[in-house]
Amino acid sequence: MKILLLGQTGQVGFELKRVFSPLGNIVAPTRDQLDLLNKQAVADYLSEHKPSLILNAAAYTAVDKAESEHELASRLNGGLPQQLADYAKQANASLIHYSSDYVYPGQGDQPFDESAPTGPLSVYGKTKLEGDDAVTASGCQHWIFRTSWVYSARGHNFMRTMLRLGKDKTELKVVADQIGAPTPARLIAQVSLLAYLRDIPAGTYHLAPRGKTSWQGFAKAIFSLYRTMGHPLAIESEAVHAIPTADYPTPAKRPLNSRLALTKLEAALDIALPQWESQLEQTLEESIDRETA
Numbered sequence: 001m002k003i004l005l006l007g008q009t010g011q012v013g014f015e016l017k018r019v020f021s022p023l024g025n026i027v028a029p030t031r032d033q034l035d036l037l038n039k040q041a042v043a044d045y046l047s048e049h050k051p052s053l054i055l056n057a058a059a060y061t062a063v064d065k066a067e068s069e070h071e072l073a074s075r076l077n078g079g080l081p082q083q084l085a086d087y088a089k090q091a092n093a094s095l096i097h098y099s100s101d102y103v104y105p106g107q108g109d110q111p112f113d114e115s116a117p118t119g120p121l122s123v124y125g126k127t128k129l130e131g132d133d134a135v136t137a138s139g140c141q142h143w144i145f146r147t148s149w150v151y152s153a154r155g156h157n158f159m160r161t162m163l164r165l166g167k168d169k170t171e172l173k174v175v176a177d178q179i180g181a182p183t184p185a186r187l188i189a190q191v192s193l194l195a196y197l198r199d200i201p202a203g204t205y206h207l208a209p210r211g212k213t214s215w216q217g218f219a220k221a222i223f224s225l226y227r228t229m230g231h232p233l234a235i236e237s238e239a240v241h242a243i244p245t246a247d248y249p250t251p252a253k254r255p256l257n258s259r260l261a262l263t264k265l266e267a268a269l270d271i272a273l274p275q276w277e278s279q280l281e282q283t284l285e286e287s288i289d290r291e292t293a
C-alpha cells in the first residue's frame with residue numbers, strides 16, 4: 001500500500017511515520033521537496049505517487065501569527081485538505097486529517113461533543129474549520145481527528161518550553177483559567193492507526209486523553225514528575241502561580257474550555273483512552289531519554 005504522509009517534520013507527522021510504517025510504503029516529502037502551498041506541485045505529486053491512504057499532519061499551526069496571515073493559513077488549513085479530499089474521492093483513496101479544539105467557541109466547562117455547534121474565536125480556528133468542512137463535504141473515505149494541546153518529546157510545545165524555563169527560573173506565572181487535555185503526538189498516531197485498522201465509520205472524532213487540567217496544572221505536573229524521575233530543576237511546583245488569560249494577552253483569542261468529549265471514538269474503537277497524567281509520564285520519559293542520549 002502506498003501511503004502519503006504530509007507534515008513529517010511536525011510533532012504528529014513524526015509519530016505517524018513511525019507508527020504507520022509497518023502498513024506499507026510511506027512517501028513523506030519534506031517542505032523542500034514539496035511546498036504544500038503550491039497547488040500544482042501537490043496535484044503533480046498526487047498523480048505521480050497515487051497514494052491509497054493520505055495522512056495529513058501538515059498545517060499552519062502558528063496560532064497568533066495566523067491573525068495577520070489569514071490567507072496563508074487558509075490555503076494550508078482549508079485549501080490543502082480540500083485538494084486532498086477531492087483527490088481521495090476520485091481515486092477511491094482514504095484520508096486521515098487532523099483538526100483542533102479551536103473550532104469550538106469554548107464556553108462553559110463541559111466537554112464538547114462532535115455535534116456541538118462550532119464557532120472559532122481565531123483565524124487559525126476558522127481555517128481549521130474550513131478544512132474540516134471541505135473534507136466532510138467531499139464525500140471521500142475520511143477520518144478527521146480533532147485534538148487539543150498537542151505536545152511531544154520533539155518540536156515546539158508547552159512541555160518543552162516549561163522544562164527549559166524550569167531549569168533556570170524559580171517562579172513562573174501560568175494561565176489557569178483555560179482547561180483542556182494535553183495530548184501527546186504519539187497517542188494521536190497510535191489511535192489513528194487503530195482507527196484505520198479497525199475501519200471505524202468515516203467521520204469526525206475527538207482524540208485526546210481522558211481527564212482535564214489547566215495550563216498551570218499541566219506545568220505543575222510536568223515539574224513534579226520530572227523531579228520525581230530524579231532530574232533537577234530550579235523551580236518547585238508550588239512556585240507556578242496562577243494567572244487569568246486576561247493577564248497574558250495574545251493576538252489570537254483562545255477558548256477557555258477546550259474539553260473534548262471522547263465517547264464517540266471510545267465506542268467506535270471499544271477502548272478507554274488513557275488518562276493525560278499517564279501519557280505525560282511516558283512523554284517525559286522519552287524526553288529524558290533524548291536529553292541523556
Ligand SMILES: NC(=O)C1=CN([C@@H]2O[C@H](COP(=O)(O)OP(=O)(O)OC[C@H]3O[C@@H](n4cnc5c(N)ncnc54)[C@H](O)[C@@H]3O)[C@@H](O)[C@H]2O)C=CC1
Pocket residue numbers: 006007008009010011012013030031034035036037056057058059060061076098099100101128146147148149150151155156185
Ligand atoms: N499543536 C497543537 O497544539 C495542536 C495541533 N492540532 C492539529 O494537529 C495537526 C498536527 O499539528 P502539529 O504536529 O503540532 O504541527 P507542527 O507545527 O508540529 O507541524 C506542522 C507540519 O506542517 C508542515 N508545513 C507547514 N507549512 C508547510 C508548507 N507550506 N509546505 C510543506 N509543509 C508545511 C511543517 O513543516 C510541519 O511538518 C495539525 O492539523 C494541527 O492543526 C490540533 C490541536 C492542537
